[in-house]
Amino acid sequence: MEHRIDNIKKQLHAQNYKLTPQREATVRVLIEREQDHLSAEEIYLLVKEKAPEIGLATVYRTLELLSELKVVDKINFGDGVSRYDLRKEGAEHFHHHLICVECGSVEEIMDDLLVDVEKIVEKDWGFQVKDHRLTFHGVCRQCQEVMVSTS
Template identity: 45%
Template sequence: MVDFIQEELEKLKEDLKIKGYKLTPQRRAIIKMIIKNEGTHLTTEELYDLVKKECPEIGLATVYRTVQLLDDLGVIYKLDLDDGCSRYELVSKGENHQHHHLICSECGKVIEVKDDFLEPLENSIEKEYNFKIRNHSLKFYGICDECQKK
């Protein structure tokens, strides 16, 4: 895991440099925490609480600005899981748009769907409407396996 985090940080450092930004210690701490919690869909406040444990001098405003920058640069995705909070997750390697999510209406659990079942539909829409799709977001609401067993 440590090697993976270091590898990701080095890639991000180069990406930021190309786009005219530096990987400051605060940005490094925030990105490191996002990588460590991949798949957790953290809010900015949750991320702040986690980063503050390792970097006590960091401010909430810094975390907000960094999250906004990382979202603007395409390093992370902003998610709306209909719970009143903006959540974020790392953009996975080779992912050209957001992956899909299954949201349990009972317990709130979020399950990531890794396969892209919409690619043929996207191609058809692009061709039919001469519309270049850059991204899409799809959420399914239902009841997870654990809640069905209760």
């Protein structure tokens, strides 16, 4: 974890920002709960356990800054709640998600599935792609197994 925090600190310094204690507490929660796709409010409650003096507005500002600096990705799975996902170290692009419409589980796909699509978009439309997001909505393996066993 300390290695990742040092790298994030360097990212912030490169953009003339500091890793304040409040920002560090937020980053630590994001690293510890990386698989959870937490909302700002959920992050705030977890950060508050580490830094009781922190306010919700500070957490929001920190998340927005980290999003602008591409340390985290702000995502919405169609439920009206913005969630925050720590960008993997060295990742050029946002990773993809599989969202189960039955149980709400979220799985991540780390492979970049859109390299060829990006090339087509850039060539045929003259559009310079900076990033992309791909989310599949469907039924996960576990829910499919339950559906089969109950029919």
